[in-house]
Amino acid sequence: MTAIEVRGLTRRYSGGFEAVRGVSFDVERGEMFALLGTNGAGKTSTVEVVEGLSRPAEGSVRVLGHDPFAERKLVRPRMGVMLQEGGFPPDLTVVEAARMWAGTLTSPRPVDEALSLVDLAHRASVRVKQLSGGERRRLDLALALLGKPEVLFLDEPTTGLDPESRRNTWELIRALLREGVTVLLTTHYLEEAQALADRLAIMHRGRIVAQGTVSEVVDAYPSRISFVPPEGIALPVVADVDSSGRATVRTNELQATLHELLVWAERNNVELSGLDARSASLEEAFLAIAEEAA
Amino acid sequence: MRAVAVGQAELKLFWRNRTALFNSLLLPLLLAPVLYSVDADGVPLVVGLIGFALLKAVYYNLVTTFVARREELVLKRLRVGELTDPEILAGAALPSVVVALGQMVLYTVVVGVVTGVALPSRPWFLLLGVLGGVAVFVLLAAASSAFTRTVEMAQVTSLPVLMACLFGSGLVFPLSVLPDEVASVLQYLPLTPVLELLRAGWADGPVLKPVIVLAVWIVLGTYAVQRWFRWDPRR
Numbered sequence: 001m002t003a004i005e006v007r008g009l010t011r012r013y014s015g016g017f018e019a020v021r022g023v024s025f026d027v028e029r030g031e032m033f034a035l036l037g038t039n040g041a042g043k044t045s046t047v048e049v050v051e052g053l054s055r056p057a058e059g060s061v062r063v064l065g066h067d068p069f070a071e072r073k074l075v076r077p078r079m080g081v082m083l084q085e086g087g088f089p090p091d092l093t094v095v096e097a098a099r100m101w102a103g104t105l106t107s108p109r110p111v112d113e114a115l116s117l118v119d120l121a122h123r124a125s126v127r128v129k130q131l132s133g134g135e136r137r138r139l140d141l142a143l144a145l146l147g148k149p150e151v152l153f154l155d156e157p158t159t160g161l162d163p164e165s166r167r168n169t170w171e172l173i174r175a176l177l178r179e180g181v182t183v184l185l186t187t188h189y190l191e192e193a194q195a196l197a198d199r200l201a202i203m204h205r206g207r208i209v210a211q212g213t214v215s216e217v218v219d220a221y222p223s224r225i226s227f228v229p230p231e232g233i234a235l236p237v238v239a240d241v242d243s244s245g246r247a248t249v250r251t252n253e254l255q256a257t258l259h260e261l262l263v264w265a266e267r268n269n270v271e272l273s274g275l276d277a278r279s280a281s282l283e284e285a286f287l288a289i290a291e292e293a294a
Numbered sequence: 295m296r297a298v299a300v301g302q303a304e305l306k307l308f309w310r311n312r313t314a315l316f317n318s319l320l321l322p323l324l325l326a327p328v329l330y331s332v333d334a335d336g337v338p339l340v341v342g343l344i345g346f347a348l349l350k351a352v353y354y355n356l357v358t359t360f361v362a363r364r365e366e367l368v369l370k371r372l373r374v375g376e377l378t379d380p381e382i383l384a385g386a387a388l389p390s391v392v393v394a395l396g397q398m399v400l401y402t403v404v405v406g407v408v409t410g411v412a413l414p415s416r417p418w419f420l421l422l423g424v425l426g427g428v429a430v431f432v433l434l435a436a437a438s439s440a441f442t443r444t445v446e447m448a449q450v451t452s453l454p455v456l457m458a459c460l461f462g463s464g465l466v467f468p469l470s471v472l473p474d475e476v477a478s479v480l481q482y483l484p485l486t487p488v489l490e491l492l493r494a495g496w497a498d499g500p501v502l503k504p505v506i507v508l509a510v511w512i513v514l515g516t517y518a519v520q521r522w523f524r525w526d527p528r529r
Contacts, residue, residue, distance in 0.1 A: 103299020
């Protein structure tokens with residue numbers, strides 16, 4: 001079943017600038033879909049329309065079968081939103097901000113439970129203005145979870161978090177996905193999308209330029225083998241040598257090419273120092289796509 | 295009433311904001327000496343003080359509040375929740391309105407006792423004036439906040455409404471000292487019909503026209519808010 005359906009979405013700002021141009025994607029129930037892109041690619045502009053904050057200039061959006069803008073009343077009780085930049089009055093304490101939010105919801109979970117989920121229970125009586133940037137992100141996540149949402153929107157959820165908090169947040173998101181929550185994530189941490197997302201789309205200048213599962217997107221890009229080539233002997237494979245003298249071989253058959261290279265090295269008794277072989281990662285795919293599209 | 299959750303939070307913030315607290319609770323006390331200089335009829339004084347509370351405690355305070363919450367991204371955050379737009383505005387407006395109503399009751403009782411004002415003969419017009427006035431100035435505050443970039447700027451952007459109402463609605467001097475043509479125009483200002491309705495609580499003043507003018511202002515205010523109100527900061 002489809003939780004989110006976006007068709008030909010275009011968003012125009014009052015100056016006439018088109019931030020999103022004809023974007024389409026589906027998010028199935030219980031899956032995580034990640035929107036990736038460079039800064040200014042249109043991720044947040046897209047997500048804000050899907051959340052129902054504004055009406056699309058063209059195209060249509062359905063969340064759980066409803067128009068999130070016109071039928072806000074039907075959709076909002078079933079969704080949780082963590083904005084890229086959302087605010088709480090700086091002079092409220094953490095628990096006061098959470099209680100305020102709970103008071104606006106149809107069927108909230110206990111405030112203590114929501115704060116515990118994001119490891120903020122011990123900061124309950126601290127004023128919002130005294131929280132670190134990462135703690136503020138976690139408070140925002142706690143509020144997004146307070147209404148026990150079926151669909152969760154996470155816009156850059158781990159920006160400003162230390163590595164440990166980021167891992168904890170990932171674990172929390174995985175647990176939510178196991179419970180059947182649908183998640184639409186935007187992030188500029190590619191490893192975050194690679195670790196969590198079932199499917200993803202890469203946006204560039206308002207358009208989706210690649211879409212699919214992580215492996216579908218990544219498999220289109222070659223694996224890489226790099227090393228410092230031995231001197232005075234020609235390599236058996238085609239390689240680019242960069243200014244630091246490091247050679248990079250691109251291949252769609254990593255195992256075979258690596259084997260060929262290693263056998264060659266042993267036969268000639270040369271060392272491939274700093275040898276590094278890796279399958280294409282989302283990062284490489286992303287950089288290649290950004291370069292192509294530029 | 296889900297908006298009350300926001301109102302309670304706002305009330306806590308109000309209590310923690312020393313400047314707002316001082317202005318709202320202490321300033322009225324400074325008006326006390328004025329009371330003793332009044333020896334004539336207390337009704338104009340009560341009406342004037344209620345008008346003053348609408349301008350200061352409702353209108354000016356709320357321009358500041360709406361701008362502050364917008365710039366703190368609080369309004370944007372609330373807007374992705376379950377509350378409707380009117381509920382968000384009502385919640386944010388609640389403490390200012392409660393404080394203003396408290397001031398009005400205080401003024402009426404104190405001036406009433408000191409100058410011996412009779413009980414209003416038609417209290418429902420008094421009530422209508424107060425409630426209509428609160429509605430109009432909450433809406434005008436929301437509309438003004440759209441043209442106010444920062445909390446500091448509220449001092450400037452609120453001036454047109456404040457000045458027009460202070461000097462044009464008979465708050466500082468009675469409209470009867472002005473030429474008829476001018477006075478007949480000024481009766482269409484948002485505060486004038488409110489004051490007329492308040493006076494009508496005690497005397498047989500006209501009520502139909504002020505009710506209509508007030509209703510038109512509420513419609514205009516609602517339109518202006520729908521058209522111009524900004525939920526997130528200007529970029």
